[in-house]
Amino acid sequence: MQRRPNxxxxxxxxIASALLGPRLDVKAAGAGFLPxxxxxxxxxxxxxxxxQEIEDGRDALDAVIAGVNIVENDPNDMSVGYxxxxxxxxxxxxxxxxxxxxxxxxxxxxxLRNIKTPSNVAQVVMERSDHALLVGEGALRFARxxxxxxxxxxxxxxxxxxxxxxxxxSTRDDRxxxxxxxxxxxxxxASLPERNHGTISCLAVDGRGDISGVTTxxxxxxxxxxxxxxxxxxxxxxxxxxxxxxxxxxxxxxxxLLNCTxxxxxxxxxxxxxxxxxxxxxxxxxxxxxxxxxxxxxxxRPRFGVSFYAVSKAGQHGGASxxxxxxxxxxxxxxxxxxxxAHLYRRG
Ligand code: GLY
Numbered sequence: 105m106q107r108r109p110n111x112x113x114x115x116x117x118x119i120a121s122a123l124l125g126p127r128l129d130v131k132a133a134g135a136g137f138l139p140x141x142x143x144x145x146x147x148x149x150x151x152x153x154x155x156q157e158i159e160d161g162r163d164a165l166d167a168v169i170a171g172v173n174i175v176e177n178d179p180n181d182m183s184v185g186y187x188x189x190x191x192x193x194x195x196x197x198x199x200x201x202x203x204x205x206x207x208x209x210x211x212x213x214x215x216l217r218n219i220k221t222p223s224n225v226a227q228v229v230m231e232r233s234d235h236a237l238l239v240g241e242g243a244l245r246f247a248r249x250x251x252x253x254x255x256x257x258x259x260x261x262x263x264x265x266x267x268x269x270x271x272x273x274s275t276r277d278d279r280x281x282x283x284x285x286x287x288x289x290x291x292x293x294a295s296l297p298e299r300n301h302g303t304i305s306c307l308a309v310d311g312r313g314d315i316s317g318v319t320t321x322x323x324x325x326x327x328x329x330x331x332x333x334x335x336x337x338x339x340x341x342x343x344x345x346x347x348x349x350x351x352x353x354x355x356x357x358x359x360x361l362l363n364c365t366x367x368x369x370x371x372x373x374x375x376x377x378x379x380x381x382x383x384x385x386x387x388x389x390x391x392x393x394x395x396x397x398x399x400x401x402x403x404x405r406p407r408f409g410v411s412f413y414a415v416s417k418a419g420q421h422g423g424a425s426x427x428x429x430x431x432x433x434x435x436x437x438x439x440x441x442x443x444x445x446a447h448l449y450r451r452g
Pocket of ligand 1: 302324341354357
């Protein structure tokens with residue numbers, strides 16, 4: 105059985121922020137809920153758009169997808185959808201998954217090329233197939249069949265960044281020679297902390313208390329073609345349980361794939377943790393399991409970052425990162441705002 109973290113454990117691991125996430129009022133009248141949208145730090149506009157959609161009576165899943173579409177379509181955001189940084193061959197491959205709490209359905213696409221808004225394709229996988237995850241060429245053919253227009257996702261800005269990386273390729277790719285897990289030097293030159301894992305996660309509880317979420321990304325910059333991160337994988341980059349809450353993540357996908365950490369956040373909340381506590385416990389889980397020398401710094405701390413965002417059915421929200429400071433976006437109506445989350449370690 106999962107124990108809730110105690111204060112001593114948190115202090116021992118250097119956690120700086122308060123333990124409990126802010127609690128929102130739940131409307132007593134008519135058993136309604138005050139809607140809330142929670143997103144990663146790059147999701148201020150997405151959260152505002154999602155809230156508008158919820159206020160207009162749309163389902164929370166349609167709302168969060170409409171929100172992240174803003175970032176997917178933005179050529180200046182180099183971590184999600186159109187304009188995202190490509191793989192090592194210069195091809196942009198995007199990943200996304202969506203989960204609809206009230207029906208406990210989900211859809212996902214991975215290593216999808218040429219489609220600006222993978223979150224919409226993920227929703228169509230959920231609604232118009234008996235599958236949960238389509239990848240690569242099959243996902244593209246499915247998207248084409250459903251009328252999604254194909255576009256070249258590689259913008260000039262992303263192509264130039266890729267070119268610069270290619271020109272320095274010899275020390276900064278993801279391919280490793282045979283080595284032992286104790287070897288701290290292999291792969292170090294890949295400069296993990298500098299690699300771009302940018303992603304947007306957006307979660308919402310609507311006025312009925314129904315919960316949905318989406319995560320969408322162009323994945324790790326300059327990855328090996330075919331690499332799939334956590335964003336399209338249920339339980340890794342996103343998880344929703346309509347009776348409990350939802351969690352999403354950004355950062356090093358491999359860590360979430362190996363720890364099923366978004367699922368863990370929801371389970372921690374089921375067992376009584378606040379969203380912030382649950383996010384912090386997930387960070388700690390990753391740290392505890394991070395045994396490979398090249399992924400640890402001289403003090404044994406991860407040489408990578410992962411952040412979590414969570415909302416409970418009652419509308420409590422919280423976030424936490426392995427490396428702080430961290431902040432996430434919140435909208436409870438009107439303007440979105442950034443909210444400080446917790447962290448295990450602080451840079452600088
Ligand atoms: N979390 C995004 C990725 O690793 O692809």
